[in-house]
Amino acid sequence: MTLAADLAFRIESGGMADLPDVMVAMGDAFDPEYGEAWTEAQCAGILGLPGTWLLIARADEDPAGFALLRTIADEAELLLIAVRNRYRRQGVGRALLSQAMEDAQAESVGQLHLEVRSGNPAIELYREAGFVQVGTRRGYYRGRSGKVFDALTFKRRLGVI
């Protein structure tokens, strides 16, 4: 898949064998200040559950980013999406999200949910993809320095991609 002028990348379906690459992107993408990154054990635990799926973006063989999702009944949740710094603003996040919505729709999922820290620039990506804010969890995240942040919940109705 090539969506940007300069960066050629592809989105693949991933599994346990891709966790080392996921952790490369995880370590690069998340600011430790916010405590949002998951450990490899947490990722492995959730990937082992039914309904969970992983998408991985690669530029040649280099891991560029990933998305981790879970379906429960006819609803799905975007658990994590991350793109390494060097690959940002080249359409990789948009492509991961778009593939996630396509996959969810193919499984007859009616709504995709997500939660994001207030102030995270990812909110722009979500809004652009048609997500609307449906709630706020006050003081849900506590950063490393003790500062607290609200969590915002968003949802995207599927079927009209």
Ligand SMILES: CC(C)(COP(=O)(O)OP(=O)(O)OC[C@H]1O[C@@H](n2cnc3c(N)ncnc32)[C@H](O)[C@@H]1OP(=O)(O)O)[C@@H](O)C(=O)NCCC(=O)NCCS
């Ligand atoms: C959020 C994230 C996944 C976006 O990845 P990306 O590959 O850079 O996103 P894209 O290039 O596909 O951006 C698509 C659009 O989203 C919006 N967007 C993405 N990043 C943005 C930013 N930092 N500021 C403002 N808008 C942004 C823009 O509208 C952008 O389109 P444009 O570049 O044409 O203006 C990436 O910044 C990231 O990994 N962040 C850290 C991890 C994180 O917080 N994940 C979300 C919570 S799990």
